[in-house]
Amino acid sequence: MLKNNPEYKFVWSFNEKKDIPGNATQVIRFSLRYFYYLAKSKYWVSNSRLPRYLDKPAGNIYLQTWHGTPLKHLVFDMDDVHSADPNYKQHFYDQSRRWDYLSSPNQYSSEIFKRAFKYDGKMLEFGYPRNDILYKRDTEKEIRALKEKMGLPLDKKGNFVCPYLAG
Structure with missing residues (x-):
C-alpha cells in the first residue's frame, strides 16, 4: 500500500501500539480518534x-x-x-x-x-x-536471502525447525 499509493494517509487501529512499517497514524481501537478517522475515511x-x-x-x-x-x-x-x-x-x-x-x-x-x-x-x-x-518472493534469489536471514541450510528443502521458535 505504501509503495503503490504514497499519497494516501494510512490509519491503523489496534488495542495497543504496534511497530508497523511506514508512517501510518496509529489509533487505539474504540477511542475518539478511532471514530473520527472511521467517519472521514x-x-x-x-x-x-x-x-x-x-x-x-x-x-x-x-x-x-x-x-x-x-x-x-x-x-x-x-x-x-x-x-x-x-x-x-x-x-x-x-x-x-x-x-x-x-x-x-x-x-x-x-x-x-x-x-x-x-x-x-x-x-x-x-x-x-x-x-x-x-x-x-518465490524466486531462487529471495528464497536464498530468506534462508540466510533465518539461518536455514541453503541446500535443503522441506520442513525446517525455525531457530527462532525452537526451544
Whole structure:
C-alpha cells in the first residue's frame, strides 16, 4: 500500500501500539480518534467485524479481509450459536451488507464464505495480504536471502525447525 499509493494517509487501529512499517497514524481501537478517522475515511479495511452501530459514510468503500481459512463452521453453517448475542446471525448478516468487497485466499474459501455469510457481493480471490511476501518472493534469489536471514541450510528443502521458535 505504501509503495503503490504514497499519497494516501494510512490509519491503523489496534488495542495497543504496534511497530508497523511506514508512517501510518496509529489509533487505539474504540477511542475518539478511532471514530473520527472511521467517519472521514474513504476506505475501510478490516479482518474482523466492525461494530453494528457504525454507519458507513456515503462514498466509503469497505474491504473485508476476514481472518483465516474457514476450516470450521461459520455463521449460517452453524446449527447452534453459542454467543452472548441471541441475534448473532441476524446482526452478522446486517453487518456484512456493508461490505463492498470480501477477500478470499482461494476458491474453496470463496464458496464457503458465500454460503456461510450469505454473501453475494464482490469476492476478491487473490490470497491474504499477510501471505503476499511468501507468494511474491518465490524466486531462487529471495528464497536464498530468506534462508540466510533465518539461518536455514541453503541446500535443503522441506520442513525446517525455525531457530527462532525452537526451544
